Structure formats: C-alpha cells, structure tokens
Amino acid sequence: MQILFCDVDDLTKQYLSEHPAPNGVSYVICEKSLNDMDDDELGKYYDTTDIISTFVYSRLTSELLSKFKNLKMVSTRSTGYNNVDLDYCRAHNIKVANVVGYGEITVAEFAVGLLLNLTRNIEFSHKKLNRGIVNVDQDIGIDLHGKTVGVIGTGSIGRHFARLVHAFGCKVLAYDLYPNQALADEGTCEYTDVETIYKNADIISIHCPATKENYHMINKDTIAKMKDGVYIINTARGDLIDTVALYNALVSKKVKGAGLDVLEYEDIILKNTVESAPEQSKEYILYSLINQKLLQLNNVIVTPHIAFNSIDANYRILNTSMQNMMDFIDGKEIRSVA
Secondary structure (H helix, E strand, O other): OOEOHHHHOOHHHHHHOOOOOOOEEEEEOOOHHHOOOOHHHHHHOOOOOOOEEEEOOOOEEEHHHHOOOOEEEEOOOOOOOOEOOOOHHHHHHOOOOOOOOOOHHHHHHHHHHEEEEEHHOOHHHHHHHHHOOOHHHHOOOOOOOOOOOEEEOOOOHHHHHHHHHHHHOEEEEEEOOOOOOOHHHHHOOEEHHHHHHHHHHHHEOOOOOOOOOOOHHHHHHHHOOOOOOEEEEEEEOHHOOOHHHHHHHHOOOOOEEEOOEEEEEHHHHHHHHOOOOOOOOOHHHHHHHHHHHHOOOOEEEEEEOOOOOOHHHHHHHHHHHHHHHHHHHOOOOOOOOO
C-alpha cells in the first residue's frame, strides 16, 4: 500500500519521520502540490499510488484523479475539501476523508486577531512607524465593546469566534442553516437571518463551508445592504466572497476594512504565478490582477491561508489524517465526506 504525500512542509516531514510507515505501507513524500508536477515527475506514481494525502493547494480534478489507476482513497489534511472532485471519487469508489475538529479555537483566535488588527490599525501604524511616519490622528481605531458582530456559520469555528467576541462585550447576531440552540441558550448570540445581519452588523465574520449554494454569498448586492463602514473577516473559503465586488467596496470605503486569510484563486499569491491555471482562463487572469491590487490597499490585511497554522493544530491535523488512512488500510470505518 503506497501513500503519496503532497504539499509537504517541514513540519509534516518531521511528523512523518516520527511516524514511520508500518509494515506493508510505503510513503512517497513530495514538497510540491500535484498540480506543480508534470507527467515526467508524477507519472511514476500513477500506477503505484493507493492513497493520496493532500492539502488545499493541490486541486484534485477528475482529469488528474483519473491518471491514478489504483487510487482507493484521498485524505485531505484540512477541513475543507472543495479542492477534490467528489463526484468523480464517488463514481469510482474512492473514499475521501477530511479532518474535522482540529483547529476550531485556532482559526477563531486568528479571526479575532485579524479583527483587532484592522479595527485598531496595528499593522498599518507599525509599517508607517518603520518608515519614520507618526500620525496618531490617522491611526485612530474603534472599540469592539458595544459593536454588533454578525457571525455567518456557527459550526465549531463560528461558535468559538462568537464566544470570543461576546467576551469583548459585542452583541452577536448569528446565522446558520442549523442553529445551535445551546449557543443561543448560553446568551452568546441571537440567531437571525442573513438579511438582518447585513443590515445591522458593524462587523461580519464568515465561518461556513464553500458550497454551490453559497458561492459569492458576499457580492455587490449583499454588500449594498450592509452598513457603511462595515468590517468583513473571512477565514473560511475565498469563494464565499466576490473579490471584485469586495475590492470596489473597499476602494469606495463602503467596507471600511477587510481581514482575509483566504482568497479566490489564492494560489496566485501563494505561488506568485498564474502558471497553475489549467487554461489561463480570463477569469483566472482577472483574479491574479485583483488579488495583487487587494494587497496594495491600506484597509486590507491578507494572510496566506494560515489561520489553522499553529503547531498544536498541525499535529492534530496530522494525527487525525494519519488515523483516517490507517483505519482505511485496516478495513475500519473512517470519517468520510464522499
């Protein structure tokens, strides 16, 4: 049984060295994403790979997956799995396992960090001071206490975020397809609809998965419904926000600030290239320009998809992912999304 590990960083290498392959299992370790390797580099694994262990940077399309003739499982080292063609996997009896419960507080804390950074101009004033510029009037911020925060999605991460901002003295309005009554009963939040959140929230933080139904849920029309000067935080998935609409709203100051750990086509920035675009589509090229323009705005903080990235959370990810794969190999039930 061969496991192909891709998107492997130094911490994952260390983990694998501490957890060698058991008898009957072999590891292939690739630092690159699968999409960054050509057939000459990747082709030698097409007939021998039984399991792919991937991170979000690899896009496992049907075209790519079809090249692995003996593939039996995809194990994503992430909660999100929108980078995997689930329809293809279901049709070809390929199990897909993700990692849940590894970084709820990790991502929630990071989202609060983005929010504090924005609302108190921490990073911007630091950069100016490094250039010898001190202008206290321009660095004035706002208190979180007393503000209304809209939380869209109250799964594990959203619930932790709601509790954290509630502890700051914020009024929390929440929306979820499946409201968590315990969260409401403890007094942390009040459940409502998204329209009410758009209308009343001073701050909106997104914590829901990317689906076909909520693609670009934040767009030109929904932004128009928001309060002038709203702050938007996204540590979920880039596809939830129409980047062009957000950029225009940030330039006009309709949106006062945005803290973004995820972007549409974020690999453009992460790899500083558009070469990974399958067909160099016009949309892909457009977002390569918009993402770069976002980075130039002084009311935006963009981080490279690192909200999950604490040592504690990484080891929880790797432990769960490894357990998923070993359970599959041993014929045990795994947590599967396919």
